Amino acid sequence: xxxxxxxxxxxxxxxxxxxxxxxxxxxxxxxxxxxxxxxxxxxxxxxxxxxxxxxxxxxxxxxxxxxxxxxxxxxxxxxxxxxxxxxxxxxxxxxxxxxxxxxxxxxxxxxxxxxxxxxxxxxxxxxxxxxxxxxxxxxxxxxxxxxxxxxxxxxxxxxxxxxxxxxxxxxxxxxxxxxxxxxxxxxxxxxxxxxxxxxxxxxxxxxxxxxxxxxxxxxxxxxxxxxxxxxxxxxxxxxxxxxxxxxxxxxxxxxxxxxxxxxxxxxxxxxxxxxxxxxxxxxxxxxxxxxxxxxxxxxxxxxxxxxxxxxxxxxxxxxxxxxxxxxxxxxxxxxxxxxxxxxxxxxxxxxxxxxxxxxxxxxxxxxxxxxxxxxxxxxxxxxxxxxxxxxxxxxxxxxxxxxxxxxxxxxxxxxxxxxxxxxxxxxxxxxxxxxxxxxxxxxxxxxxxxxxxxxxxxxxxxxxxxxxxxxxxxxxxxxxxxxxxxxxxxxxxxxxxxxxxxxxxxxxxxxxxxxxxxxxxxxxxxxxxxxxxxxxxxxxxxxxxxxxxx
Numbered sequence: 034x035x036x037x038x039x040x041x042x043x044x045x046x047x048x049x050x051x052x053x054x055x056x057x058x059x060x061x062x063x064x065x066x067x068x069x070x071x072x073x074x075x076x077x078x079x080x081x082x083x084x085x086x087x088x089x090x091x092x093x094x095x096x097x098x099x100x101x102x103x104x105x106x107x108x109x110x111x112x113x114x115x116x117x118x119x120x121x122x123x124x125x126x127x128x129x130x131x132x133x134x135x136x137x138x139x140x141x142x143x144x145x146x147x148x149x150x151x152x153x154x155x156x157x158x159x160x161x162x163x164x165x166x167x168x169x170x171x172x173x174x175x176x177x178x179x180x181x182x183x184x185x186x187x188x189x190x191x192x193x194x195x196x197x198x199x200x201x202x203x204x205x206x207x208x209x210x211x212x213x214x215x216x217x218x219x220x221x222x223x224x225x226x227x228x229x230x231x232x233x234x235x236x237x238x239x240x241x242x243x244x245x246x247x248x249x250x251x252x253x254x255x256x257x258x259x260x261x262x263x264x265x266x267x268x269x270x271x272x273x274x275x276x277x278x279x280x281x282x283x284x285x286x287x288x289x290x291x292x293x294x295x296x297x298x299x300x301x302x303x304x305x306x307x308x309x310x311x312x313x314x315x316x317x318x319x320x321x322x323x324x325x326x327x328x329x330x331x332x333x334x335x336x337x338x339x340x341x342x343x344x345x346x347x348x349x350x351x352x353x354x355x356x357x358x359x360x361x362x363x364x365x366x367x368x369x370x371x372x373x374x375x376x377x378x379x380x381x382x383x384x385x386x387x388x389x390x391x392x393x394x395x396x397x398x399x400x401x402x403x404x405x406x407x408x409x410x411x412x413x414x415x416x417x418x419x420x421x422x423x424x425x426x427x428x429x430x431x432x433x434x435x436x437x438x439x440x441x442x443x444x445x446x447x448x449x450x451x452x453x454x455x456x457x458x459x460x461x462x463x464x465x466x467x468x469x470x471x472x473x474x475x476x477x478x479x480x481x482x483x484x485x486x487x488x489x490x491x492x493x494x495x496x497x498x499x500x501x502x503x504x505x506x507x508x509x510x511x512x513x514x515x516x517x518x519x520x521x522x523x524x525x526x527x528x529x530x531x532x533x534x535x536x537x538x539x540x541x542x543x544x545x546x547x548x549x550x551x552x553x554x555x556x557x558x559x560x561x562x563x564x565x566x567x568x569x570x571x572x573x574x575x576x577x578x579x580x581x582x583x
Contacts, residue, residue: 038148042265044085044371045078049270051367056277064284064341065249065352069360071278072254075261077368085372151267158263162256169215176204176223184236188222191240194293197248203240210311214243217252227310238295238303245286254278280334287342288349301342308335399442399504401449401473417457424459424485425451431484450481460487467493475500476508483512491518498524503533510539514546522551529555534564541567545574553578 052074056067179185188203199220207226214222222243228236246252258275265271290300341347416422431447453462463485466478479497482490490512497509498520510528513520520528520543529540541559544552556578559571 038151041081041085042268044081044368045261045265046268046270047371048074048078048081048364048368049268049274052274052364053270053277055363056281061348063348063350063352064281064288065350066356066360068249068254068278068281068285069352069357070364071274071281072257073361073364074367075254075257075274075278077364078261078265079257081368081372084368088369088373154266155263158266159260162259162263172206172208172223173202173204173216173219173221176206176221179203179205179224183233187233187237188240188244191237191244191293195241195244195248195289197244199247201244201247211307212239212243214246215252217250217256220247220252222247225310234295234299235303235306238290238300239307241290241293241295242286245289246282248289249282249285251282251286254282280337283334283338284341287338288347289351291342291349292351297343297345301339304335304339304342399473399476400445401471401477416454416459420487421457421459424487425454427484427486428459428481446477446480447484449477450484453478453481460485460489464490464493467497472500472502472505476502476505479505479508479512483508483515486515488516491516494518495520495524498528503531503536506531507533507535507539510536510543514539514543517546525555529559534562534567537562537564538567538570541571541574545577 052070055070059067059070184203188201192198192201202219202221203224204221205224205226205228209223209225212222212224212228214220222240224239228239231239255278258278262271262275287300291297416425428447428450431443432451434441434443434447436444450459450463453459453466455462460482463478463481466474467482469475469478475497479494482494494509494513494516495518497505498513500506500509506528525540525543528536531537531540537559541556544555544559553575556571556575559567560575562568562571
């Protein structure tokens with residue numbers, strides 16, 4: 034859940050950021066064009082989950098070079114303390130398995146707290162939106178119709194001037210403080226109390242502006258903005274997008290009024306007069322703050338609107354359908370790119386979850402990305418010599434292994450190893466993979482070399498016994514056990530004190546195959562290991578040794 038939420042939030046932020054960049058480059062173009070950009074971006078933001086589901090099998094990953102796995106592996110995750118390793122996992126211990134059982138699913142307390150905070154904020158803003166629509170419905174039913182014949186004539190003239198063919202209901206109500214429009218299917222224009230004293234040119238300008246909102250269906254993108262802002266309330270880009278949408282919406286309607294023949298100075302005076310009337314009203318008088326209406330006055334943008342109205346150089350063209358089509362295709366492409374492109378470090382490009390999220394105790398932490406698998410595997414006949422063919426056959430048999438549980442990665446490792454074959458060779462590419470900067474590739478290669486049973490791997494595997502990641506140390510140790518290699522005594526002592534029980538239990542198996550007082554002393558020391566699995570395995574090895582000596 035949190036993984037999906039984080040991915041959706043980042044995708045939405047990418048779309049809104051792209052819209053902000055596009056709007057910036059279109060700042061010298063008509064406001065209607067910028068409003069279209071914001072409207073389409075908000076719609077695309079809400080459609081991202083559907084796009085993500087539709088394109089889930091067609092992801093493209095952008096790998097960032099120069100970022101190794103150590104830069105994303107948190108300190109302290111790699112090593113399992115002995116006191117902790119022997120408690121939660123003892124009942125699931127299986128000496129034949131190298132990997133730890135997968136932990137119980139569930140979010141951490143921190144993630145749950147963040148999810149609760151997000152849901153609370155979203156619920157509050159969505160409730161505010163719903164309450165606003167209810168108040169709008171009540172206002173539309175309770176307001177008085179404007180029946181004066183001359184005003185209805187002005188409304189018809191304004192509709193004809195703007196090319197608006199929608200049937201609009203003209204109302205008046207004391208609860209509103211400024212002319213406003215609302216409604217999607219049944220559009221309404223509401224005038225505040227006292228409008229009867231306005232001169233006719235001012236009434237005409239007001240009707241032109243509000244009809245501009247109706248003709249442009251501005252109530253739809255406003256609703257989208259409120260929903261996006263509610264879902265992404267934690268993202269400043271969502272609030273910024275809503276503000277810029279409102280600003281460009283009002284300026285686009287101002288341009289429509291001026292295109293209809295109203296003089297810039299007369300229209301600016303009309304807006305100033307409306308602003309003075311609002312300012313003169315007592316606080317809380319005639320104001321419905323929960324109603325999401327589209328108003329002629331946006332007080333925070335008043336000065337910039339007046340400057341734009343009076344500036345003859347500002348373009349005021351309406352948006353053509355060809356422009357809207359191009360914008361829609363561009364925004365759709367941006368949204369598809371946001372859900373299709375995944376940015377990841379080079380060593381983790383295909384990993385569904387980063388190592389900072391998946392601890393090393395989780396078997397999934399070792400899965401090698403498909404992008405690192407290389408080319409197709411060779412057939413046995415194409416291999417260079419008998420040693421390569423024997424290694425190939427062993428790995429191919431492992432690739433036919435039937436998975437026994439989710440952490441069983443035998444088949445995945447074997448298939449990966451077969452795909453490393455190059456130029457008729459299997460073992461040399463695996464030896465080179467031991468030096469890969471990705472520890473997961475090193476672990477896969479060490480395991481595969483053990484299965485291949487090629488003695489050339491003994492020397493290259495020995496340095497990996499000191500690798501900082503315990504999974505690599507363990508894989509290298511078990512590969513050397515498969516190769517029946519002799520380990521330096523100092524290295525055995527160091528591994529017997531390894532912080533990871535998965536390594537120490539490998540030392541038990543190594544000592545169980547050796548004779549001499551050193552091996553016996555080592556087994557006795559590990560027989561009191563804090564981890565139950567290591568301790569029981571060492572005790573069983575001692576019992577078998579004693580049985581053989583009788």
